[in-house]
Amino acid sequence: METEILEVVAxxxxxxxxxxxxxxxxxxxxxxxxxETVYGLGALALDPIAAARIFEAKGRPAHNPLxxxxxxxxxxxxxxxxxxxxxxxxxxxxxxxxxxxxxxxAPAVPAAITxxxxxxxxxxxxxxxxxxxxxxxxAPVAAPSANRYxxxxxxxxxxxxxxxxxxxxxxxxxxxxxxxxxxxxxxxxADVPVLLRPGAISIEELRAAVGRVDLPASxxxxxxxxxxxxxxxxxxxxxxGVELVPGGDILGRLSGxxxxxxxxxxxxxxxAKVDAWLELPGEADGFARQLYAALHALEDAGVxxxxxxxxxxxxxxDGVRDRLGRAATPAETA
Numbered sequence: 012m013e014t015e016i017l018e019v020v021a022x023x024x025x026x027x028x029x030x031x032x033x034x035x036x037x038x039x040x041x042x043x044x045x046x047e048t049v050y051g052l053g054a055l056a057l058d059p060i061a062a063a064r065i066f067e068a069k070g071r072p073a074h075n076p077l078x079x080x081x082x083x084x085x086x087x088x089x090x091x092x093x094x095x096x097x098x099x100x101x102x103x104x105x106x107x108x109x110x111x112x113x114x115x116x117a118p119a120v121p122a123a124i125t126x127x128x129x130x131x132x133x134x135x136x137x138x139x140x141x142x143x144x145x146x147x148x149x150a151p152v153a154a155p156s157a158n159r160y161x162x163x164x165x166x167x168x169x170x171x172x173x174x175x176x177x178x179x180x181x182x183x184x185x186x187x188x189x190x191x192x193x194x195x196x197x198x199x200x201a202d203v204p205v206l207l208r209p210g211a212i213s214i215e216e217l218r219a220a221v222g223r224v225d226l227p228a229s230x231x232x233x234x235x236x237x238x239x240x241x242x243x244x245x246x247x248x249x250x251x252g253v254e255l256v257p258g259g260d261i262l263g264r265l266s267g268x269x270x271x272x273x274x275x276x277x278x279x280x281x282x283a284k285v286d287a288w289l290e291l292p293g294e295a296d297g298f299a300r301q302l303y304a305a306l307h308a309l310e311d312a313g314v315x316x317x318x319x320x321x322x323x324x325x326x327x328x329d330g331v332r333d334r335l336g337r338a339a340t341p342a343e344t345a
Contacts, residue, residue, distance in 0.1 A: 014172065015181040019140050029140065032183045033147035036061075041068055043157035043171045044144050045185035046136040048109050048193050048210070049303070050165040051080065051154030052179065053144075056090070059121040062153050066123070068178045071160045074236045075243065076126040077153040078111050078194070079133045082145040087133050090117050090151055097199055097221045104220040107137035109190055109211045113198040113238060124153055126236040130200050140185035156193060157182075161245050163306045163338075166191050170307050191300035192330050196239045197224070207239035209329035211299065246337040247303070249310035253339040255321045269315030274305045276320055286314055295327040302331065306338070 017028035032042045039061040042053050052069065054061040056079045066073060081087045084102050088094050092115040101112060116131035125131050133151075136142065145152060156164040158174040165171045168184035175182075195210030197217060204224045206214050217224045230244075231237045251272075256264050258277060265271055265285055272287040273279070276298065279288035289305045291298045309317050319335055322328040 012177055012180070014176045014179055016168065016172070017181055017183045019183060019185045026143070028183060029143050029147055032144055032181055035180050036144075036148050036152060037150070039064075040180040041065065042181045042183060043165075043168070043175065043179060044141055044154070044183040045138055045168075045188050046080070046141045046154070047138040047188060048136075048190045049188055050157040050168070050171050050182075051078075051141075051152075052157035052171075052175065053080070053152045053154040055148075056080075056124055056151035056153035057119055057121065059123050062121055062123045065153060065155065068175060069155065069158070069160045071155065073123065074126050075155075075160075075240055076128065076132060076237060077124050077155050078240060079120070079124065079131055080136055080141065080145060080152045080154050081133060082142065083135060086151065087112075087135060090120050090131055090133055091115060092117050095199070097204060100220055101197065101199075101217070102135070105212055105216075106135040107142065108135070109137070109194040110134060111194045111196040111208075111239075113196065113200060113207070115200060128236050128238065130198070130238065132196065132239060134194055138185070138188070140183060144183065155240055161243060161248055163249050163310065164193065164247055164303050165307075166300075166303045170303070173307070173311075187304070189300065190296075191303060192334055193241055195330070196241065198238060208241045209333050211296070211330060213326040213329060215326050241333075241337075244337065245340040247306075247334045248338045248340070249306050249317060251310060251313075251315050251317055252341070253306075253317045253319055253335070255335055255339050256318050258320045261318055261320060264318055270313065271316045271318060272309035272312060272314035274302070274309070274317065274319045287312055295322075295325075295331060298322075298328075299331050302334065 196208035
């Protein structure tokens, strides 16, 4: 399969690219597109055959559900069985934006989308290209990250092509994504909301909107249906190993066999014997925005080991901390 690259530029040509992507989606095809978080791999959410193509292209197991992307709140209500005051308050505070809500699913939502569970993950993205695409499609679009399963998520069209080129129908190129890590996921199926995946919207912000928010009491059993995407022990991982290191210990970990790359919140020290040193911003939002691109760059450089400065404490870093922890999980234990 040849993957078509559709570049979104200003003016009519950009809208033609979006209309072409929408036409492919309506035909049941696979199209990667930018959201404010990462690039998603889209297919019609209410078409089980189209949704199955996502799992095949990514190599994604059936127990890992998909997020349904919709154009607005009224469209979200059409894919859920109930919509309570908590959902309304959260949508008012954070939609369009990087928040996914898990709610009881409507009968029209295929079981493949929800890993056979009775709840569906749904969000309204804020990226203008994603919003124009959803409007042009006129239907909900399921979209996990547009990469091979467990590998580094894509924040540019080139990252998508690197991972899924030849496996999907088209990539809608809307430039680099502005947030850089996946959405916050909040489960509203219980009496007390549960934060399943941290992201750009912190637990403190969620609590300010709806009051009490809990963390999961346990992790899903191996092979069991997962209530949310992004819960696999190993995820977001480059081909080479990732090692999390306290900032002050990086120089001491540079010895050893093979090439080494470093991602840190500080400049490369004089005399550091390292093949590549990438300095990322010292604040959480900036670090998150550049993290996956840095991991891709070091993977493309072929380094054998990637040392990443561990995230500091604090709720603002929860999303980065989660992604790095999963990226550093050894493959044999995933």
